[in-house]
Amino acid sequence: MTPCFQKFPSYQASLLDVMKNSKAIDDRKLLLLMVAQFVSRLPEGSWANEAQNLIIKLLYDDLPHPPATGVSKKYAYRRSDGAYNNINIPDMGKAGTAYARSVQQTHPLPTKNLPDAGLIFDTLLKRDKFVPHPGGLSSMMFSFAALVIHTVFRTSHDDVGTNETSSYVDLAPLYGNNEETTTALRRLDGRGLLYPDVFAEDRLLLLPPSVCVLLVLFSRNHNYIAKKLYEINERGTFRPPRNLSGDKLRAQDDEIFETARLVNVSWFASAVFSDYFSAILGLVREGSSWSLAPFGEIRNEDHSFFERGRGNACSVEFNCLYRWHATTSRENEQWVTELLQRTFQKPVEDITIEDYFVKYKELQGQDNDMKHWTFGALQRQEDGTFKDEELAEILYDATESEAAAFRARGTPAVMRLHEMMGIEANRRWGVCSMNDFRQFLGLKPYTSFKDWNSDPEIADVAEKLYGHIDFLELYVGLQAEEAKPLVDGAGLCPGYTISRAILSDAIALTRGDRFFTYDYTPYNMTAWGFADCQRDPNGFGFGSTLGRLILRTLPNDFTDNSVYAFFPLMTPKAMRLILDDKKLTDQYDLARPVKCMPTCKVTGRADIVKIMDNRSFVTPYELRASKVCSSEYVAKFLGGSDDQEKVRQLLNDPSISQDILTFFADITEVLIRENSYKLVGGEVQALDVVRDVLKAAPIHWVATELGGIKLKTRTNKDGVYTAEELFNMLGDIYSFIFLDVEAPTLMALEINASKNIKDLQEHINEHLGLSLVGKTAEFIDSFVAKLRNAKKDLHGPIVRKLHDIVGSPEHVAGAILVLMISASVDLSIALTNVLNYYLDSKDTASIRKLAANPGSNSKLEAFVLEALLYDPTFEGVYRMATQDCIVGNTEVKNKTRVFLDIAAGNSVSRLFLPTT
Numbered sequence: 001m002t003p004c005f006q007k008f009p010s011y012q013a014s015l016l017d018v019m020k021n022s023k024a025i026d027d028r029k030l031l032l033l034m035v036a037q038f039v040s041r042l043p044e045g046s047w048a049n050e051a052q053n054l055i056i057k058l059l060y061d062d063l064p065h066p067p068a069t070g071v072s073k074k075y076a077y078r079r080s081d082g083a084y085n086n087i088n089i090p091d092m093g094k095a096g097t098a099y100a101r102s103v104q105q106t107h108p109l110p111t112k113n114l115p116d117a118g119l120i121f122d123t124l125l126k127r128d129k130f131v132p133h134p135g136g137l138s139s140m141m142f143s144f145a146a147l148v149i150h151t152v153f154r155t156s157h158d159d160v161g162t163n164e165t166s167s168y169v170d171l172a173p174l175y176g177n178n179e180e181t182t183t184a185l186r187r188l189d190g191r192g193l194l195y196p197d198v199f200a201e202d203r204l205l206l207l208p209p210s211v212c213v214l215l216v217l218f219s220r221n222h223n224y225i226a227k228k229l230y231e232i233n234e235r236g237t238f239r240p241p242r243n244l245s246g247d248k249l250r251a252q253d254d255e256i257f258e259t260a261r262l263v264n265v266s267w268f269a270s271a272v273f274s275d276y277f278s279a280i281l282g283l284v285r286e287g288s289s290w291s292l293a294p295f296g297e298i299r300n301e302d303h304s305f306f307e308r309g310r311g312n313a314c315s316v317e318f319n320c321l322y323r324w325h326a327t328t329s330r331e332n333e334q335w336v337t338e339l340l341q342r343t344f345q346k347p348v349e350d351i352t353i354e355d356y357f358v359k360y361k362e363l364q365g366q367d368n369d370m371k372h373w374t375f376g377a378l379q380r381q382e383d384g385t386f387k388d389e390e391l392a393e394i395l396y397d398a399t400e401s402e403a404a405a406f407r408a409r410g411t412p413a414v415m416r417l418h419e420m421m422g423i424e425a426n427r428r429w430g431v432c433s434m435n436d437f438r439q440f441l442g443l444k445p446y447t448s449f450k451d452w453n454s455d456p457e458i459a460d461v462a463e464k465l466y467g468h469i470d471f472l473e474l475y476v477g478l479q480a481e482e483a484k485p486l487v488d489g490a491g492l493c494p495g496y497t498i499s500r501a502i503l504s505d506a507i508a509l510t511r512g513d514r515f516f517t518y519d520y521t522p523y524n525m526t527a528w529g530f531a532d533c534q535r536d537p538n539g540f541g542f543g544s545t546l547g548r549l550i551l552r553t554l555p556n557d558f559t560d561n562s563v564y565a566f567f568p569l570m571t572p573k574a575m576r577l578i579l580d581d582k583k584l585t586d587q588y589d590l591a592r593p594v595k596c597m598p599t600c601k602v603t604g605r606a607d608i609v610k611i612m613d614n615r616s617f618v619t620p621y622e623l624r625a626s627k628v629c630s631s632e633y634v635a636k637f638l639g640g641s642d643d644q645e646k647v648r649q650l651l652n653d654p655s656i657s658q659d660i661l662t663f664f665a666d667i668t669e670v671l672i673r674e675n676s677y678k679l680v681g682g683e684v685q686a687l688d689v690v691r692d693v694l695k696a697a698p699i700h701w702v703a704t705e706l707g708g709i710k711l712k713t714r715t716n717k718d719g720v721y722t723a724e725e726l727f728n729m730l731g732d733i734y735s736f737i738f739l740d741v742e743a744p745t746l747m748a749l750e751i752n753a754s755k756n757i758k759d760l761q762e763h764i765n766e767h768l769g770l771s772l773v774g775k776t777a778e779f780i781d782s783f784v785a786k787l788r789n790a791k792k793d794l795h796g797p798i799v800r801k802l803h804d805i806v807g808s809p810e811h812v813a814g815a816i817l818v819l820m821i822s823a824s825v826d827l828s829i830a831l832t833n834v835l836n837y838y839l840d841s842k843d844t845a846s847i848r849k850l851a852a853n854p855g856s857n858s859k860l861e862a863f864v865l866e867a868l869l870y871d872p873t874f875e876g877v878y879r880m881a882t883q884d885c886i887v888g889n890t891e892v893k894n895k896t897r898v899f900l901d902i903a904a905g906n907s908v909s910r911l912f913l914p915t916t
């Protein structure tokens with residue numbers, strides 16, 4: 001024992017005390033080490049035992065017990081029936097198992113003493129008038145909600161205690177709740193695809209068409225993801241399906257399909273935690289993109305784990321809580337009426353629960369082939385897809401139609417049957433009373449019917465039906481409870497008990513899911529898939545995920561900034577008020593979308609050449625550039641003005657190009673030297689050549705020689721940006737203007753590009769000593785003179801010559817910006833392609849010889865030119881028609897985007913294109 005412990009027993013006690021109570025994990029760990037040292041030298045005794053027990057507890061709690069996941073293929077993917085979400089209790093939450101019941105019933109509610117379900121509907125639930133939702137929620141909000149609840153509830157018609165679907169947010173309405181159904185949806189052709197526009201849940205066909213449209217969008221998203229996974233082929237294991245057969249073909253299909261399912265289901269969860277939660281919590285009204293992020297690791301104060309990923313089983317109380325039929329819009333009320341009349345051929349009031357079950361069985365038997373299912377009177381096309389514009393029309397209508405408010409006497413009369421089914425199912429489940437449920441949630445039990453609903457008529461009727469508030473059934477208690485007013489933090493505005501409980505349920509459902517927690521990894525979903533399904537809080541539309549989904553899957557039917565795409569869960573009328581209030585109306589398109597001309601693809605070499613030479617087709621770059629550049633000159637330049645050609649010639653001028661060459665040679669040497677590291681033995685050096693040289697060298701050139709921007713380096717800590725930061729800034733501008741970026745990302749990119757251009761332009765102006773705003777003609781003349789005579793070290797030779805070409809100081813600054821944008825990213829890509837081409841070449845030795853031999857420059861140049869054509873990702877370019885015209889056999893309408901498919905059959909070299 002150390003002397004200090006023998007001398008100061010009180011010190012021992014206080015150490016233990018700190019160990020038990022310290023909140024700082026690092027303190028505890030440090031103490032742990034110290035105590036471990038001491039304990040090893042202690043004689044046996046109570047203090048030693050206590051200290052040892054604490055150490056063991058602390059160490060044990062460092063890891064989850066039992067382990068939450070395993071690396072076997074058996075656990076890697078979701079099962080359609082939800083089995084193995086908890087690998088230790090594989091049946092937890094599995095489809096076809098019993099509902100959970102969370103709350104103990106303490107008040108007897110014998111069915112024979114309870115009021116008739118039909119009478120309850122007629123007195124407490126039946127809609128007396130339509131009251132629009134106070135928060136401006138649209139009917140789409142409740143279509144999405146219906147999709148969410150059908151993902152986790154499907155009460156068996158044969159055994160009301162059985163949930164036929166899994167208790168996980170796994171998009172079961174799309175993928176089915178058993179393997180057999182899932183297999184029937186798949187093409188199984190080695191690419192992991194679903195058949196076009198299919199889904200599995202037949203009960204959704206009995207819901208308004210917008211619910212099915214949403215599901216079709218997720219179905220399309222699956223195929224989009226699967227195609228990307230195959231194209232990117234992250235692990236390099238996928239082969240063209242034509243080269244595979246039998247088990248190998250199936251194995252490849254399974255891997256792509258299952259990974260795409262993981263990514264797509266995570267998209268669904270992202271939509272829940274962005275658009276859906278935002279509407280529920282009223283965050284849209286605040287213009288906030290905040291949301292709960294319930295999946296991450298949380299440690300308790302004693303460093304043990306706060307549980308996650310341990311599975312879930314949906315309970316009957318929550319099934320009851322989600323019966324939100326009172327929110328049905330006027331349009332959907334009409335739709336349900338027509339559906340019931342058509343299906344049952346008798347007055348709606350006469351339809352019984354038995355009629356419903358019989359009819360449902362009959363419909364189920366009619367067509368099991370999901371490829372044929374339709375809804376909303378849509379027809380599938382020959383290729384099995386629905387027409388985009390017809391799907392979009394349904395979405396526009398559902399977004400425009402107002403949902404109804406939650407309230408007693410708010411459920412459409414036509415839904416009497418649905419409500420009676422709900423009430424009777426609850427009785428058979430033995431669900432608790434309203435007050436039992438409130439107590440369970442930690443809420444004060446109601447003391448009277450007036451306390452529950454202050455409308456005297458409602459309270460009075462309920463009292464007459466139930467006698468005492470403690471006997472009020474949960475179903476009726478929840479559906480007819482007084483609704484919350486529209487206050488800060490409230491968006492959904494149901495009764496208070498529902499609003500409190502749904503949040504707990506949402507966290508239980510998602511935090512309990514292994515695939516949203518322990519197995520939510522870039523390895524399982526691939527790096528691309530993992531990034532693709534993330535909710536982006538900084539994304540356009542207050543971080544909307546549905547906006548991204550809609551623009552991806554219906555690319556020609558919404559404008560890039562349409563509120564119909566980014567805020568479909570709110571009516572456009574409500575959104576106008578919110579955006580006006582936040583002074584954001586300018587950023588959004590509030591009009592009902594009209595179909596854009598679909599992109600026209602041109603493949604023939606002759607037609608491509610004709611279009612490129614035709615002045616009626618302009619590059620879309622100028623249009624994009626004008627959105628982010630305040631200077632018209634810069635936008636035109638980026639779009640391909642005459643000055644662009646002149647500047648290109650300037651760069652080829654030997655007096656300039658020699659300097660550029662020298663700069664690149666020097667900086668390349670420096671970057672190689674600074675970034676190389678030795679392998680063991682010290683003879684061979686390694687280097688990340690793309691990251692540290694090919695991306696960095698052009699950045700050093702544009703920053704130093706053009707923009708006069710000092711870069712932060714190891715030796716210069718005072719620079720403005722690191723090379724990587726500047727590359728990313730320019731990359732955003734470049735991608736926005738020149739690349740065919742997915743529409744959903746475009747809006748976020750536009751905001752970044754605008755800001756980056758503004759910042760860079762300020763640096764350039766400052767470097768040139770140029771702030772032209774409000775300057776006199778004399779100032780400008782003197783600036784021009786300075787530019788002409790500037791010393792080489794102040795402004796590089798290019799800057800001095802630029803003035804002669806572009807004509808005004810303002811244009812010099814603009815031209816520098818354009819060169820920075822186009823010469824940095826494009827050059828890095830070109831250099832990387834050259835290197836890749838070289839590394840892929842079978843004859844690297846002779847190419848190396850060419851490079852070493854100064855006399856063989858023309859051959860080397862030929863190699864480089866050939867390599868520049870080598871861009872496996874390059875497919876073609878876009879042009880915009882500015883009037884109706886005919887090209888070859890193709891008629892192109894004004895405002896059509898034309899894709900020139902240059903890569904098709906390598907018909908045309910990309911080098912003949914005007915470079916950007």
Ligand code: HEM
Nearest residue numbers: 142145146149153154155207319322323324328332336418
């Ligand atoms: C006009 C729109 C709607 C119609 C026509 C409709 C119709 C139905 C029908 C027919 C059932 C019985 C299903 C069965 O057992 O076969 C049902 C159940 C249910 N509905 Fe709705 N519904 C609508 C909207 C909603 C919405 C917006 C929600 C809530 C977000 C919702 C929540 C539920 C729940 C939780 C069940 C019980 C599901 C189960 O236990 O299997 N419904 N609905």
